[in-house]
Amino acid sequence: MMKTRLSxxxxxxxxxxxxxxxxxxxxxxxxxxGALNMIAQPxxxxxxxxxxxxxxxxxxxxxxxxxxxxxxxxxxPLPSLxxxxxxxxDGLTYTFTLQDNVKWHDGKPFSADDVVFTADKFxxxxxxxxxxxxxxxxDSITSPAPNQVVFKLKKPFSAFLHAFELSSFPIIPKxxxxxxxxxxNPANQTPIGTGPFKLKEWKRGSYIHLVRNEDYxxxxxxxxxxLYFRIIPDSASRAVAFEKGTVDVLxxxxxxxxxxxxxxxxxxxxxxxxxxxxxxxxxxxQMNQRSMPFSDKRxxxxxxxxxxxxxxxxxxxxxxxxxxxxxFASTTLYxxxxxxxxxxxxxxxxxxxxxxxxxxxxxxxxxMPLPYGAAWDRMSEYVKQQIEQLGxxxxxxxxxxxxxxxxxxxxxFDLTFNFTYQYGDPALGVARHYLSNNIIKGTPYGNxxxxxxxxxxxxxxxxxxxxxxxxxxxxxTEAQKIIVDEVALGWxxxxxxVTINRxxxxxxxRTGIGLNESMDEVWISK
Amino acid sequence: xxxxxxxxxxxxILKTLDFLFQRFVKAIxxxxxxxxxxxxxxxxxxxxxxxxxxxEAGAGDAKFIAQLRAQFGLDQPLYWQLWTYLKGVxxxxxxxxxxxxxxxxxxxxxxxxxxxxxxxxAFVFSLVLGILLGVIxxxxxxxxxxxxxxxxxxxxxxxxLFWIALMSVLVFSLHLDWLPxxxxxxxxxxxxxxxxxxxxxxxxxLPTVTLGLFFTAVYTRLTRASMLxxxxxxxxxxxxxxxxxxxxxxxxxxxxxxxxxxxxxxxxQAGQLVGGAVLTExxxxxxxxxxxxxxxLLQRDYPVLLGVFLVTAAVVVLxxxxxxxxxxxxxxxxxxxx
Numbered sequence: 001m002m003k004t005r006l007s008x009x010x011x012x013x014x015x016x017x018x019x020x021x022x023x024x025x026x027x028x029x030x031x032x033x034g035a036l037n038m039i040a041q042p043x044x045x046x047x048x049x050x051x052x053x054x055x056x057x058x059x060x061x062x063x064x065x066x067x068x069x070x071x072x073x074x075x076x077p078l079p080s081l082x083x084x085x086x087x088x089x090d091g092l093t094y095t096f097t098l099q100d101n102v103k104w105h106d107g108k109p110f111s112a113d114d115v116v117f118t119a120d121k122f123x124x125x126x127x128x129x130x131x132x133x134x135x136x137x138x139d140s141i142t143s144p145a146p147n148q149v150v151f152k153l154k155k156p157f158s159a160f161l162h163a164f165e166l167s168s169f170p171i172i173p174k175x176x177x178x179x180x181x182x183x184x185n186p187a188n189q190t191p192i193g194t195g196p197f198k199l200k201e202w203k204r205g206s207y208i209h210l211v212r213n214e215d216y217x218x219x220x221x222x223x224x225x226x227l228y229f230r231i232i233p234d235s236a237s238r239a240v241a242f243e244k245g246t247v248d249v250l251x252x253x254x255x256x257x258x259x260x261x262x263x264x265x266x267x268x269x270x271x272x273x274x275x276x277x278x279x280x281x282x283x284x285x286q287m288n289q290r291s292m293p294f295s296d297k298r299x300x301x302x303x304x305x306x307x308x309x310x311x312x313x314x315x316x317x318x319x320x321x322x323x324x325x326x327x328f329a330s331t332t333l334y335x336x337x338x339x340x341x342x343x344x345x346x347x348x349x350x351x352x353x354x355x356x357x358x359x360x361x362x363x364x365x366x367x368m369p370l371p372y373g374a375a376w377d378r379m380s381e382y383v384k385q386q387i388e389q390l391g392x393x394x395x396x397x398x399x400x401x402x403x404x405x406x407x408x409x410x411x412x413f414d415l416t417f418n419f420t421y422q423y424g425d426p427a428l429g430v431a432r433h434y435l436s437n438n439i440i441k442g443t444p445y446g447n448x449x450x451x452x453x454x455x456x457x458x459x460x461x462x463x464x465x466x467x468x469x470x471x472x473x474x475x476x477t478e479a480q481k482i483i484v485d486e487v488a489l490g491w492x493x494x495x496x497x498v499t500i501n502r503x504x505x506x507x508x509x510r511t512g513i514g515l516n517e518s519m520d521e522v523w524i525s526k
Numbered sequence: 527x528x529x530x531x532x533x534x535x536x537x538x539i540l541k542t543l544d545f546l547f548q549r550f551v552k553a554i555x556x557x558x559x560x561x562x563x564x565x566x567x568x569x570x571x572x573x574x575x576x577x578x579x580x581x582e583a584g585a586g587d588a589k590f591i592a593q594l595r596a597q598f599g600l601d602q603p604l605y606w607q608l609w610t611y612l613k614g615v616x617x618x619x620x621x622x623x624x625x626x627x628x629x630x631x632x633x634x635x636x637x638x639x640x641x642x643x644x645x646x647x648a649f650v651f652s653l654v655l656g657i658l659l660g661v662i663x664x665x666x667x668x669x670x671x672x673x674x675x676x677x678x679x680x681x682x683x684x685x686x687l688f689w690i691a692l693m694s695v696l697v698f699s700l701h702l703d704w705l706p707x708x709x710x711x712x713x714x715x716x717x718x719x720x721x722x723x724x725x726x727x728x729x730x731x732l733p734t735v736t737l738g739l740f741f742t743a744v745y746t747r748l749t750r751a752s753m754l755x756x757x758x759x760x761x762x763x764x765x766x767x768x769x770x771x772x773x774x775x776x777x778x779x780x781x782x783x784x785x786x787x788x789x790x791x792x793x794x795q796a797g798q799l800v801g802g803a804v805l806t807e808x809x810x811x812x813x814x815x816x817x818x819x820x821x822x823l824l825q826r827d828y829p830v831l832l833g834v835f836l837v838t839a840a841v842v843v844l845x846x847x848x849x850x851x852x853x854x855x856x857x858x859x860x861x862x863x864x
Contacts (some may be wrong), residue, residue, distance in 0.1 A: 035714065042821065045625040128590045181596065188627050204636050205813025207713050232708055232811040236692055240700055240707055402826035405577040409591075444577050444589035513612065 020029050032223050034524040036505065037247040037414035038515075039238055039254050040229035047199065047208070048188045049170040050118075051126055057473020058167050059251065059280065060229050062516040063210055065193035067171060068096055068115065069164040071512040073277045075333060075424045077080075077161050078511065079112070080169055080499060080518075081194060082149075091156035091467040098147040102217040104173050105192045109521050112143030112292040117174035119151070126182050129428075135161055156465050158472045159425035162333075165278060166516055196520035204440075206231055216520065221524035239263060248505050248524075252276065257318030257375065260498050271500045275514020280329035280422040280429075283321075285383070285490030288414050289450045293363045293392070300487035304342035305349035306386045313493050316379045320498060324491035326484040327430055331494075333420045334463070334476035339484040349390055360391030368416040371404055376417065379492075383415075405444040419495065420445075425463040426476055426511070434479075434488055435460055437476070451488040527822060542854075549850060553843040560839040561615060561832065565608050569829055575826040576600060598624055611832070620836065621829030625822075630833040640710055641814030643726075644733055645796075645803050652790035653792055656745020657785070663746065665776055666751035675746060684741035691736045691809040700734060705732050708811035733810040739802060741795055748791055752756065752784035759783075759844045786857060796842050812823035 040056045049061035068082040077085070082096040102110040119141045123130040137157040142150050153160065163169060171194065176187040191199055194217065197210035201399070208229040212222055230247060232238045239259040241247045243266065255263065264271045287294035294300060313321040328335040341521050353360060365387065370379035384394040399407060407413050422429035436457050438446040457477050463475035484491075499515060501508050507521045549620050576594040595601045599610065614621055620630040663675040682690070699707035706729050711717070719724045756762065765775045804816035815834050820829035 022568045045623075045825075046627050048627075050626075090801065116759070131590070184622070185625060194698070204633070205807075205817055206709060206811070209714075225715075228713060230709070230713065230811070233817055234811070237695065237708055237809055237811060240695055244700060244707065246707075296629070401824055402574060402578050405580075407572055409577055440588050442591055444580070 001285045015421075023108060028525065029519075030223050030506070030523040031526055032523070033225050034223075035226040035228060036224050036249065036519070036522065036524065037228045037230065038249045039232055039241065039247055040249065041204065041232065041251075041254055043231045043233075044208075046188050047191045047202075049166060050122055050172050051188065053167045055251075055253070056229075060210070060518040061170070061191065061193075062166050062195070062200060062209055062513075063197040063227060063519055064191050064195045065166065065170040065172075066195050066518060067164050067166045068098075069098075070517060071162070071424060072511045073274055073472075075162070075512055076279060077164070077333070080139075081115075082164075085161070087161065091158075092153045094153075094160060096149045096150040097523065098149070099217055100147065100266055102194050103215050104175075104194060105198045106173075106176075107215070108173070108175055110171075110173075111146045112149045112195050113146075114141050114174045115149045116141050116173055117178055118169070118172045119149075120181060122172045122177055123166075123169065129168055131161070133157070133160075133428075141172070156467045157427070158466045158469070159217075159427035159451065162423065162425040165423065166514075168428070180508070196518050197224075197227055200226070213363045218520055222518075222520040224519065227519065231442055235259070242500065245502075248502045249508065249515070250498075250500040252495075252499060257320050259498070261318060261322065263500055264498070268503050269500060269524060270503050271498050272509055273496045273498055274500055275509035275512070275517075276495075276497050277331045277512035278422075280331045280424075280425045281419050281495040282324055282327075282329045282422065283417065283419040283492045283495060284324070285492065286408075286409065286413070286416050286418050286449045287487075287490060288448075290411065291363070292447075293358060294414065296356065296358065296368070297486050298352050299358060300490065301342070302349040302352040302390060303387060304487055304490055305345045307383060307389050307490070307492075308344035308386070309492055310344070310377055312382060316375055316382060317495075318494070320496045321493040322496060324494050326480050326491055327434065327489065328426055328476075328480060329422050329494045330367055332430065333425050334473050336477045336480055338477070339481050346386075346389060361393070364393040364395060366397050366414040367414045368399060368404065368407060369392050369399070370417040371400050379417065387415075399513060400438070408448050409442050409444040411441060411448060411450070417492075427460070431460045431464065434483055449489060451483075451486070453482060453486065456482055456488075467496075544686050546851075549644060549672050549847050553847055556843055557836065557839050561612070561613055561836055562608065564835045565611060566604075567832060569604055569607075575601065575828060579624060594624075598622075611829075620833040623822075623827055623830045626679060626828045626830070630829045632835055633830060634833050637815045637818050638855065640812060641803055641816060644730070644737065644806065644812055644814060647730055647734040648741070648806075649792070649796070650740040651676060651734055652741035652745055653788075654744045655738070657781075657788060658751050659742070659746040659783060660749020660788075661753060661776065663750040664780075665772075668849055672783065676750070679743040679746040681743075682739045683747070686708070687736065687740060688804050688809060690739060691733075691806060694732050695809070705729075707732070708809075710813055733806050733812055736810070737806040744795070745788055748788050749784065752787050752843065753780055756780045756784045782856070786853070789849055791858065793846050795841065796845035810818075 012196060030118055030449040042059055044052065044054060044057040044060055046052050047057060047064060049057055049065050066081050068080060069077045069085075070080045073079055073201070081102065083099045084097045086095045087093070096115070098110075098112060098115070104110055119130070119134065124134050125131070128504060137153045137160065138153045139152045144150060151160070171461060173187075174193050176192060177185055196213050196216050196218070199208070199212050200211045201209040212225050220375045230241070232241055235256050238250070238257045242250050242255070242263060250263065263269065277415060287300055289295045309323045313319060322330070325337050325341070326339045330337070367380060367384055370376045373427040380396060384396060387394050404416070408416065420429055420433060433447055434451055434456055435447060436452040436454070439448070439450055439452070440446055459475045459479040459482075463479070466472040466475065499509055504525045506523050506525060508517065510521060511517045544726045574595070575598070576591045579594055580591045592601070599607060602610075611621065619629070620634070622628070623630055623633055626633060659675045659679070666672050694709045698705045705713070710729055711722065711725050715725065762775060762779060765779055803814055804820050806812065807814045807816040808820070815837070818830065819834040820833065821827075
């Protein structure tokens, strides 16, 4: 039972740390009341986070729905709807004890049945990421008591405790969804959660208005009366909205990089890059390895040397990032910087190609930009220019978002850009891009570049199934070295998202999921 | 004699009804053609809403994407999807939004009033101001007023809409703080009655002027050119020789003859106004269908896209129908010829 005690201690320590962080951050006692104005960009299609996990949906929906756990900026699990948890010594049984006196927004009591329904029925059908975990690892989900849920696994899964964040495991009310068509359920339009705020009104194209949940399970919380998420589609207008005081908070991506530099200098404004540790978005090039030239790892290595990634971060993304060293973001568990490096060195890139006997002029590369805006287009143009310096012919093929994911799913590309959320543990957000059993036609977000290395498959499998953290760390370190040496993907940079807010808004970013966290501790000083 | 007059009137009414019926049938056929053409074009584009939706759901395995395709009928042959859609349209059902999970009709009806308000105001603003400035420029041809009006018209004709929009926000909202920069009304103020009308009118100023300026320039130039052409005709000279006051000549004789090309152009502009509203609605966060259409396009939400196209086509056809009727009113010669 050593492990059990340790887990309980960890939970208690987590609670203590969260409290301590809160105490340090607060300059004065919290004040009740007030409205917080934010921006939901783009407008979410719905607020039901079980069916849609886009950023804005999580941002707004995170105030309505909750999960069992949340994660600190150090990625340690923290209590949310689960107040404590115990992991068995063999790593096969996870027992969660739920918070007391939790009610859904419609007044019905929340219980372990809701968690079992969510895990065993709703998310298995509607959530591809949870379905994969449940199918591969979960043997049974039961509720031995109204406030207790037990997950029994078929085999150990070292990342299991990291799979309970809001976007991966939002708890859904059984009494509204059981036995219905989840996608057309009217409750999707009037979301009912357990979170600190309830939906009051959604005027599509204009704003989403949430109000305080008076029956919230944390006594005396939340502090704020209401939240407004405004829909302002134009980036320049969003900057004006902040400058003019119409909104109090700008989330990463709300305004262009060059606006960030200007806005953070405004008086009574503060900013932070914290709050993205759990997602740690990492940008990479996907080189289709099904045919030459990218089937040859020396070409991929040469291209890594031909691209000045510092230049991309500084000049294309206005310094909002950090050059990536490999497949794991530096904040992700098991990250190691001890991998082969690819500094910008054009002569070396040319030499690698010459030594390999490759004639770049023989190849025309179709470069498909990620259609996410001007900065991404500029990056595509820069990469084209650099690859052409090696002698390759490069043709940019522009597509929209639908066309991009279709071509990626059909493996109909030579070179494209993409980014991935890491979800704290490599088994959740990273491995999917390197495992050979994840090369599936028709799937846009897997190993679409066709990277195959049985050793890497074995190491990822070993790490994911490890009960001991040391075993997992060793396997992941070795995997990173191989993957980086073989340039399975062309890692460019770790995205840095800046949250900008007025200083009067307190306790805004507290955990590794940042603004998706329930804002039950946020308050506005008078 | 009265019996003859009654017969003539009845004949006139019958003629008008016949005209209306013919135009109505043609209008329906045009809208139907637009629907079919749009349906085929949208489905020909690469990409699929299911894969976009799968991405939004956090990942996407092939099984999940196939499940979504089956759920939305995207796995059916194209002709069958078209037939199903047309059957729905004929019964007033524009389908269900893949992405928003609500009926398309609900989404469009939510957003259409805002667009109609904005484009209607911009239309009236540009038409009235454009004709007025065009008349002034023609009346005072060669004067400083003419030069100022025509130079301004040229500037606004040539300046991109989004630039005017952003500059007007910076000047009138951020620096002068006279006008609200975005939204259709003050969020959280909960105004009612006339206070709400005044609030909306206040919010309407910048987007209306921005959207209307380009068309004002067009109408100004068109009215001036048309007026000058008519002013050179013999009947105007005759009126002058008879000693009719100049203002009366302009109002009664010149403007009435010169206005027809402006009306023709205005009816053609109705569709462009809705198109232009996409940009204006984006910059001013105006909750209309322009933005709904743009989002649907990016997300491959076929039913929403088709629904918006259908409504837009119907509005354009309706405006053209009204213009045809107005022609007959403004220029009785057209009716006599028909």
